[in-house]
Amino acid sequence: MRSTASILHLDLDAFFASVEQRDKPSLRGRPVIVGGIGPRGVVATASYEARVHGVRSAMRTAEARARCPHAAFLGGRFDAYREASRLVMERLRQESELIEPLSLDEAFVDLGAGADFDPARVEDVVAAIRADIADVTGGLTASVGVASSKLMAKIASEINKPDGIYVVRPGTEADVLGPMQATAIPGVGPATAERLRRVGIATVDDLRRPSEDELVRLLGQASGRSLFRLARADDDRPVVASREAKSISVEDTFEQDISDRLRLETIIERMARSVSARLRRNGLSGRTVTLKMRHHDFETHTRSSTLPHPTDNARILATMARNLLAGEDISNGLRLIGVGVSGLADWVQDDLFADVEDEAETVEDEQPAEDPATRPTRWYPGMDVHHTAHGNGWVWGSGLGRVTVRFETRWTPPGPVHTFRADDPDLGAGHSGTLQA
DNA sequence: TCTGGGGTCCTAGGACCC
DNA sequence: TCTGGGGTCCTAGGACCC
Numbered sequence: 501m502r503s504t505a506s507i508l509h510l511d512l513d514a515f516f517a518s519v520e521q522r523d524k525p526s527l528r529g530r531p532v533i534v535g536g537i538g539p540r541g542v543v544a545t546a547s548y549e550a551r552v553h554g555v556r557s558a559m560r561t562a563e564a565r566a567r568c569p570h571a572a573f574l575g576g577r578f579d580a581y582r583e584a585s586r587l588v589m590e591r592l593r594q595e596s597e598l599i600e601p602l603s604l605d606e607a608f609v610d611l612g613a614g615a616d617f618d619p620a621r622v623e624d625v626v627a628a629i630r631a632d633i634a635d636v637t638g639g640l641t642a643s644v645g646v647a648s649s650k651l652m653a654k655i656a657s658e659i660n661k662p663d664g665i666y667v668v669r670p671g672t673e674a675d676v677l678g679p680m681q682a683t684a685i686p687g688v689g690p691a692t693a694e695r696l697r698r699v700g701i702a703t704v705d706d707l708r709r710p711s712e713d714e715l716v717r718l719l720g721q722a723s724g725r726s727l728f729r730l731a732r733a734d735d736d737r738p739v740v741a742s743r744e745a746k747s748i749s750v751e752d753t754f755e756q757d758i759s760d761r762l763r764l765e766t767i768i769e770r771m772a773r774s775v776s777a778r779l780r781r782n783g784l785s786g787r788t789v790t791l792k793m794r795h796h797d798f799e800t801h802t803r804s805s806t807l808p809h810p811t812d813n814a815r816i817l818a819t820m821a822r823n824l825l826a827g828e829d830i831s832n833g834l835r836l837i838g839v840g841v842s843g844l845a846d847w848v849q850d851d852l853f854a855d856v857e858d859e860a861e862t863v864e865d866e867q868p869a870e871d872p873a874t875r876p877t878r879w880y881p882g883m884d885v886h887h888t889a890h891g892n893g894w895v896w897g898s899g900l901g902r903v904t905v906r907f908e909t910r911w912t913p914p915g916p917v918h919t920f921r922a923d924d925p926d927l928g929a930g931h932s933g934t935l936q937a
Numbered sequence: 938t939c940t941g942g943g944g945t946c947c948t949a950g951g952a953c954c955c
Numbered sequence: 956t957c958t959g960g961g962g963t964c965c966t967a968g969g970a971c972c973c
Binding site: 535536538539540541542543544558559560561562563603687720721722723743745746747748749750751752753798835836838840 | 938939940941942943944945946947948
């Protein structure tokens with residue numbers, strides 16, 4: 501723990517939903533819910549207008565619909581989120597070269613790594629950052645915490661959320677933290693909270709009573725020791741600029757359980773191609789292939805096997821994953837399957853045999869599935885579209901061979917709605933993103 | 938029409954080696 | 956015909972985060 505408040509944590513408010521409201525003027529001020537649209541979907545982000553009705557992240561979309569039927573339910577446009585995120589991270593990097601992104605909407609910044617940081621001026625620095633972020637992203641707001649450690653900066657950014665800032669004065673960390681629930685400490689989730697509750701620990705102050713050895717007995721070596729220190733706001737973890745990926749994976753929950761082995765194998769092959777493509781795009785290869793299976797009753801198993809040498813070859817990955825499926829009883833059906841690769845190396849072994857076939861595979865990387873049951877919907881709510889006569893808009897809804905589009909963009913007032921045939925040749929996918937024209 | 942998708946880290950047991 | 960300890964790798968599962 502350093503003596504100055506020079507670690508900043510920034511968290512964009514209701515990020516996915518805010519980007520949607522920015523780009524869809526008719527949704528501004530209205531409840532917006534971004535996440536899985538299907539029968540088994542869950543909420544990724546709810547706008548604050550939806551949170552008023554009790555809608556939360558990770559809630560089933562069906563429950564969110566019941567709580568907030570008048571909300572707009574959107575499938576998500578990750579290209580747009582990535583672009584907004586890139587602009588935010590770029591701005592943070594102007595403040596200090598030492599920034600640690602945690603996800604698209606969150607990052608730590610080590611202000612102390614900047615040469616001329618003046619702790620007395622933090623509030624001004626943060627005000628400038630937030631003004632610039634709103635400027636470059638078209639109005640997105642962020643919540644910011646500044647403190648002498650990562651732990652307290654992250655906790656501080658929650659305090660005045662949304663669109664707020666909180667600076668923890670050095671020396672007051674333990675006092676700020678003490679009265680909070682133990683679950684305020686990142687890493688204390690439902691399971692840990694329940695274990696703590698059973699021994700009468702609810703708040704961080706409670707968490708300071710047991711000895712370190714008692715916490716280790718209760719929670720294990722790593723959690724016990726780290727929680728003993730974090731409860732006292734004792735945290736000297738550095739801001740770390742970039743971390744290398746440890747694994748790459750793809751998974752899919754089916755609308756209905758699948759027990760047909762051939763269909764599952766087809767899906768596995770498609771997933772192996774997708775993982776292979778991502779490995780190649782990043783110049784990586786991996787040794788361990790993991791097949792994840794979630795059964796009809798939600799019981800989840802993984803099976804893995806490890807190659808002597810790393811590969812990025814789609815056929816090898818697919819064969820390994822298919823072999824892992826072979827030993828499993830799937831007669832009651834699977835609700836989810838996933839293919840992952842770990843043991844990553846940032847080099848690719850020369851493959852003496854597969855070069856020719858690889859060329860062909862590269863071409864078919866990430867093609868849509870042939871299987872109608874798993875093919876992505878052509879028109880999903882929220883998706884950007886373009887019509888030759890009406891211009892740019894977004895899909896409001898679709899079904900029964902029709903698609904309804906609202907023609908408006910980030911830079912227009914709320915626009916009109918028109919319905920087309922789903923196969924209307926004048927209608928096509930638009931550019932997800934923030935570039936004008 | 939219960940319960941996403943993409944990750945990270947930790948634990949624990951067994952194999953194998955020294 | 957043993958007895959032990961340490962280290963590393965692999966596999967499986969679980970907690971947690973956004």
